[in-house]
Amino acid sequence: MLASAGISGTIGRAFLLVGFIGAIFGAFAAVAGARRNDQQIIRLIPRFATLIFAAAVGAFAAMEYAMITRDFSLAYVQKVGSWSTPALYNFAAVWSALEGSILMWVLILAGYTMAVAIWVRKRMQDVIATWALGVMFIVCAFFFLVSYFPADPFALGPPGVLDGPGPNPLLQNHILVMFHPPILYLGYVGVTVPFAFAIAALITGRVGEGWLVATRRWSLFAWGFLTFGIALGSWWSYEVLGWSGVWAWDPVENASLLPWITGTAYIHSVLVQERRGMLRVWNISLLVATFSLTILGTFLTRSGVLNSVHAFSESGIGAWFLAMFAVVLVVSVGLIGWRGDKLRSPGVIDSPLSREAAFLANNVLFAIFAFVVLLGTVFPLIIEALQDRQIAVGAPFFNKLSMPIGLALLTLMAIAPVLPWRKASTETLRDRLFWPAWCGVAALVASLLLGSYGVAPLLTFTLGGVASGAALRQVVLATRRQGLRGLVGRANGGMIVHLGVILIAVSLGASNSFSKSQELSLVANVEAQFSGHTFELRDVVEVRDDRSISVKALVLVDGKKIYAPAITKYTRIGMNVGTPSVRTSLTTDIYLTLEPPVRQDSNEARIKVFIKPMIMWLWIGTALMAIGTVLAAFPGRRRKPTEPTSAPVEVAKS
Amino acid sequence: MSENLVLLVQLQEQREFLLKSLRDLEQEHKFGDLDDQDFESLRKDYVSRTALVIKQIESFNADKQVPQQEPKQKSFRRSAITTLVVLVFASLAGWFVAAQSGQRLSGDSLAGSIEDSTASILSRARATNFVDPKAAIELYTEVLAIDPDNIEALTYRAWLLALISRNAGDEVKQLAFSSASNDLKRAIALDSEYPDAHCFLGITLFRLAGDPQGAKEQLTICSAKNPPAEVKGFVDSIVAEVDAALQE
Numbered sequence: 001m002l003a004s005a006g007i008s009g010t011i012g013r014a015f016l017l018v019g020f021i022g023a024i025f026g027a028f029a030a031v032a033g034a035r036r037n038d039q040q041i042i043r044l045i046p047r048f049a050t051l052i053f054a055a056a057v058g059a060f061a062a063m064e065y066a067m068i069t070r071d072f073s074l075a076y077v078q079k080v081g082s083w084s085t086p087a088l089y090n091f092a093a094v095w096s097a098l099e100g101s102i103l104m105w106v107l108i109l110a111g112y113t114m115a116v117a118i119w120v121r122k123r124m125q126d127v128i129a130t131w132a133l134g135v136m137f138i139v140c141a142f143f144f145l146v147s148y149f150p151a152d153p154f155a156l157g158p159p160g161v162l163d164g165p166g167p168n169p170l171l172q173n174h175i176l177v178m179f180h181p182p183i184l185y186l187g188y189v190g191v192t193v194p195f196a197f198a199i200a201a202l203i204t205g206r207v208g209e210g211w212l213v214a215t216r217r218w219s220l221f222a223w224g225f226l227t228f229g230i231a232l233g234s235w236w237s238y239e240v241l242g243w244s245g246v247w248a249w250d251p252v253e254n255a256s257l258l259p260w261i262t263g264t265a266y267i268h269s270v271l272v273q274e275r276r277g278m279l280r281v282w283n284i285s286l287l288v289a290t291f292s293l294t295i296l297g298t299f300l301t302r303s304g305v306l307n308s309v310h311a312f313s314e315s316g317i318g319a320w321f322l323a324m325f326a327v328v329l330v331v332s333v334g335l336i337g338w339r340g341d342k343l344r345s346p347g348v349i350d351s352p353l354s355r356e357a358a359f360l361a362n363n364v365l366f367a368i369f370a371f372v373v374l375l376g377t378v379f380p381l382i383i384e385a386l387q388d389r390q391i392a393v394g395a396p397f398f399n400k401l402s403m404p405i406g407l408a409l410l411t412l413m414a415i416a417p418v419l420p421w422r423k424a425s426t427e428t429l430r431d432r433l434f435w436p437a438w439c440g441v442a443a444l445v446a447s448l449l450l451g452s453y454g455v456a457p458l459l460t461f462t463l464g465g466v467a468s469g470a471a472l473r474q475v476v477l478a479t480r481r482q483g484l485r486g487l488v489g490r491a492n493g494g495m496i497v498h499l500g501v502i503l504i505a506v507s508l509g510a511s512n513s514f515s516k517s518q519e520l521s522l523v524a525n526v527e528a529q530f531s532g533h534t535f536e537l538r539d540v541v542e543v544r545d546d547r548s549i550s551v552k553a554l555v556l557v558d559g560k561k562i563y564a565p566a567i568t569k570y571t572r573i574g575m576n577v578g579t580p581s582v583r584t585s586l587t588t589d590i591y592l593t594l595e596p597p598v599r600q601d602s603n604e605a606r607i608k609v610f611i612k613p614m615i616m617w618l619w620i621g622t623a624l625m626a627i628g629t630v631l632a633a634f635p636g637r638r639r640k641p642t643e644p645t646s647a648p649v650e651v652a653k654s
Numbered sequence: 655m656s657e658n659l660v661l662l663v664q665l666q667e668q669r670e671f672l673l674k675s676l677r678d679l680e681q682e683h684k685f686g687d688l689d690d691q692d693f694e695s696l697r698k699d700y701v702s703r704t705a706l707v708i709k710q711i712e713s714f715n716a717d718k719q720v721p722q723q724e725p726k727q728k729s730f731r732r733s734a735i736t737t738l739v740v741l742v743f744a745s746l747a748g749w750f751v752a753a754q755s756g757q758r759l760s761g762d763s764l765a766g767s768i769e770d771s772t773a774s775i776l777s778r779a780r781a782t783n784f785v786d787p788k789a790a791i792e793l794y795t796e797v798l799a800i801d802p803d804n805i806e807a808l809t810y811r812a813w814l815l816a817l818i819s820r821n822a823g824d825e826v827k828q829l830a831f832s833s834a835s836n837d838l839k840r841a842i843a844l845d846s847e848y849p850d851a852h853c854f855l856g857i858t859l860f861r862l863a864g865d866p867q868g869a870k871e872q873l874t875i876c877s878a879k880n881p882p883a884e885v886k887g888f889v890d891s892i893v894a895e896v897d898a899a900l901q902e
Contacts, residue, residue, distance in 0.1 A: 205660045208668045241768065249766030274675070275696060277703060342664070347699065355692075372747060379751045380764045390758040395767045397754035401747075422695040478687060491687055519772055519801035596773050608772075608800070 006073035009154040012062035016154070019055030019110065020144035022048050023137045026113075030134030034127045034204075042124050045133055049117035052140055056110035063094050063103055063153050072164065075157030076100060082166030082572060084546035089172035095181050096167035098302055098317070099153035104182065105298075106143045108189040113140055116193055116218075128211055131200035132193075139192055142324055150316040151302075166547060169570040169577045174240045180232040184256060187226025188294045191259060193218040195291035198284050202335035207342050209274055212283065216270070217633050223263045224629035230256050231622040242565075242578035242593045244517070244610040246508075246618065249398040254377040255297030258370055262290040265366035271490075272356045275421060278345040281336060282363065288332040289370075295325045305381060351423040358416035365409050372401045407459055410505055413498055414440070414466035417474055432473070439469030452514070460509035464502045471495040471502070493632025500628055503621030510614040517610045519595060522555065524603035531611045533558050533590060542600035547572060550579075553594045553605040557583055565594040565607060589615040658714075665711050672704040772797045776806055787814045805841045805848050812837035813854040816862060831862035849879035853889050860892060866899035 026048030033042035066074050067090055070081055080093045080100070094100040113136045120129035147153065171177050194215040201211040233253065234246035247253060266286040272279050299305075303318025336343065349357050376393045383391050418432035443465025444458065452458055474495045478486030486492055520528045522537035529535070538554040543566075552566040563581035570577065576596065583590040591610040598605055679700065683693040758764070779793035794811035797804050812834035819830030835858060841851040856872030859865040873889055873896060881889065 206664045206667060208664055209671050210667045213671065243768040245768055248763075248768045250763055250768075251765045254765060276699060342661075347703070368743070371744075375747055375751055377765045379755065380758065383755070391755040392758035392762050392767075393751055393755045393765045397751055398766065400754075401750070420689075420691045420695060422699065428691060489687060517800060519804070521803070 006066060006071040008062045008066035008069070008071050009074050009156065012059045012066070012154040013148070013152070015055045015058035015062060016106075016144055016148045016152075019052045019059065019106070020141055020148060022051040022055060023141035023144055026052065027134050027137035027141060030130050030137060034130040034134065037125075037127070039125060042130055045124065045130065046117040046121055048137065049114045049133070052137075052144075053110040053114040055144075056107045059147070060094070060103055060107045063100060064091065066154075067091070067094050070163075072161045073156060073159070074153070075155045076153045078157040078161045078164045080167045081164045082547065083163050084572070085166040085172060088175070089167060089177065092171065092177045092181075093167040096171045096177070099147070099151045099155075101181065101185075101302070102143065102147050102151040102317070103153050104185055105189060106140075106147050108182075108185050109136075109140055109143055109192060112189060112193055113137065116196075127204050128197065128200045128206060131203050132196040132211075135196035135199045136192060139196070142320075146317055146320050150320055165572040166570075169548075169568070169573060169575050170240060172547075172570075173568070173577055173579065174236060176232055176236040176239070180229060180236050183225055183232060184229030187222050187224070187229050188256070188259065188297075190218065190222025190225055191263065191287075191290050191294055193222065195287050198287045199332065199335065202284065202332075202339050205339060205342055207280060207284070207339055209277065212270060212273060219263070219267060219270070220629060220633050223260070223267055224626065224633075226256070226260050226263060227629070228622070228626050230260060231619075231625075235619065235622075238615070239580070239582070240577075242580045244515070244580070244591045244593075244612060246615075249373075249376070249395045251377050252301045254373050255293075255301050258297060258373055258377075259290045259293040261366050261370040261373065262286050262293060265363045265370075266290060268359050268366075269363045272359045273345075276347045276356055278347045278349070278356065279360070279363075280343045280345050281340075284332075284336060284343065286363075288328070288336070292325060292328050292332070293370075293374075295321055295328060299325060300377070353419065353424040353429070355416060355419045355421045358412055358419050362409065362412050362416065365405055365412070369402065369405045369409075372405070373398065376401075403456060406505065407456070407463065410460065410463040410467055410502075413501065414463055414470055417470040417495065417498070433466075433470075435473055436466045436469030439472070440466035443468075452510075454513055457509045457513040460505060464506045464509075468499060468502045471498040475499075488631050488634045490632050493628050493630070493634070496628030496631055497625050498628075500621040500624030500626075503617045503624060507614045507617040507621060511612045511618075515610060515612045517608060519606055519608045522553070522605050522607055530609050533609075533611070535592075535607065535609065537603075537605055537607075538562060540598065540600055540602055540605055551594070551598050551600050553598070553607060555581075555592055555605075555607060557590055557592075563590075563592050565592040567594050567596060567598055584616055586616050588613050662711070662714050665707050665714070669704065669707045669711065672700055672707060676700045676704065772801050772804055772807075775800075776804075779807070779810065783810065783814065787818050790814055791818075803844055805845050805851065808837045808841040808844075809848065809851040809854060812841075812858070813850075816854070816858045820861065827862055831858060834858050835863070847879060849876050849881035850885050852876040852879065853881050853885050856896075857888060857892055860896055860899070866896050869896050870900060 026045060029041050029044045029048060032038065033045065063076075065071075066077050067081055068087075070083055071077050072081065076097070076099050080097050081090070085093060095104045113133070116136060117133060120126070120133070123129055166172060197211045197215045197218075201207045230253075233256065237248065238244065238246050263286075266283060269279050269283055269286065273283050299318060299321035303321060305318065349360065351357065376397050379393055380391045383389055414436060415433075418429070418436060420428055440462045444462040447458060447461040452461065472495075475487065475492055478489075478492045480486070487496065516531050518530045520530060520535060522528055522535060524537050524539065527534050527536045534557070536556040536559070538556055541552050541554065543550040543552065548568045548570045550566045550568040552564040554562050554564050556562050561583070563583060565581040566579045568577050568579060569575070578593055580591055580593045582592070589610075589612045591612055593608045593610075595606040595608050676697065679688065679693060679696055682688045683690075688696070775793050775797050779790045779797070782790045782793070791811055791814050794807040794814070797807040798811070801807070815830050816834040819827050822830070835855065838851050838855040838858065841848060842855065845851075852872045853876035856869045856876055859872060860869035869892075873893060876885075876889055
């Protein structure tokens, strides 16, 4: 069969096979090397890492080559390729469906494995590093295997196909398709690194703080990519889907949010372990949960059990991922149980009014949040399995529960940064909360003066004020002492991230509470008004190209500029996709969509108008979070990040 | 490595970690990242933990055994309360999610939803018009919240309201008629060419208000404007009754 395959298919499959074999050998080398402390075998490990990375790059390049040359002998190219797809979207078409997205996972995972191998190359004799690489090789082997068998992107399709439909129209409608999936995957897959080190620590029994400090930056970058990837997804939803929202609680969105929630809990609670030696079991459990949720999320979204805009067609990978999820859970829980005694924390929380107690409360809230999101996402599946009823859990469930949790987290964000470690006195709290409290009062007064109303939004703005006061206090104190260098480091970078989160919370509070929308029936050259703005239809035009027919309504907004919401029919797939047109400013977005039915020769159009306050601050907040994450990753005044606290310590001579 | 040796290596790692952390702490304090209070409390904690670890290492060096820490007594009461809280929370969340769930129609997502356009809400309402009139009324109300002048939503919400009030008491029927006829008249005012509104107003006037004259006028306009087959079926079934009532 292979002989008749397109050349790229044959080469791609060969690369996948080499990658799988390399990963298996790498795993054996790591396990045998670590168990026997055989340096000759251990020295082979980086070579296997290089081999699997080269194989993954080769397989991915073969797939890109097949897509670019439109090799329609491959079933995958028949499914998502088309001669009429523009080059950019054709390049991104490789990860626009199940098989290609798994291939991208393989590439990124192999890249991480090689990066870790390079990072630990000078301390390969340390068994934690060896075991961690062993775990990564095992995960790599699983993904190479999935890509080789149930999600084979190089499988042959029926003969005689000369053209295809191209990717889903939603995936060839905006430049973000180039960035959102890869960045999200960098986050998803990046979690494997700290997870592998956690498992290695459990296997070796060296469950102190060494491995944790060593992998801090890996965790932070994985979390940063996940955050940025999710934010880009929100932006995409806003710019492409035409419903003016940024988050719909769609199962696939939830699948990316779940590991983010547990990951966020982890990067907070890990500080408690570093400072006080506490929460060891909890931290390892959070890492296991985060990695497991990436596997579960992949099962949910790639197995075909869900019905959503993101879900790919039914495939055979569901059982594979479910089995992997079970193995990860059983092995991890078994190891945690085995090492239970060593994981016992030496310290206790001295006072509920302390930094560590606030972190603990933060973690409890994140755990509740994760449970709520997971429950709402899988509940319909459970009911369908048990009762054969098809139900849906709508956005109101998630909104009702996430709002109080969000407000509670904002409260903690306001208080925790000013709380001292171990115990807070009344005087300390009074001193440290003085300016944040005034910031809260100022935010409340300003929002009232600007016409805000309602308990939830006012509470959000006030808590946002206090929290930003607390974060700014830290940043100002640091920069007063150290100048711009005060912005660098974990504590200060973290506060920049907090400021970004606060901007996002305030933006969501404002846009959810004070948005207005109306459908307007516009007649050409007749002005309509809504919410203090004027809208005038100038024309309805049709634009055709090889793959689509777009009908655009040209609408003059406030007599200044013409905006062009459109509906595009992708002729090969027969799917209509709306494209909104947005006037963006720092205060308010005016978001226009064209409502069907619409005809090019008509002098009328139905336009839906959304007036959404403060949306721009959502994206500014995201940028601030990204900057803060980078600043937090710098070592600041603490130890050099490359200094191996997990390096082997010479055993005391007896 | 034997278990004792692993424990020793871990203790030595721990010692290194704590000593480095102490040095870092002093650096952080020196450069102002930590204030005096945090510095003092953390330093005390690090020092006491370091002392304990060093003591354990020395003990190993002396008799080749690492002293085992006294296992903490697990509090049964605390475990029971924690379990109870988790169970209560899980039960409440389960009840809440069940209460918030609804039927999943074809094309619906398993979880979450996006704010639909009136076109998609109307198509869902049309599909449930006579299967679940209450759900359809809610969908039409949703459309009217977005677009108060939506003629189809005004017309069909009024019609369904009139239909479900047929078997109600006089007072409810009167209220339903009042609301339905207002909406239908508004729909006609917005677009007098829309036949469905005339048809339903005619039927409503006859059935709920006992006004054959008014009904006849609306049904005549309705027939002249070529209503959809489904609506025409309703009209045809009532025309004879209206004519008979007029002749009485």
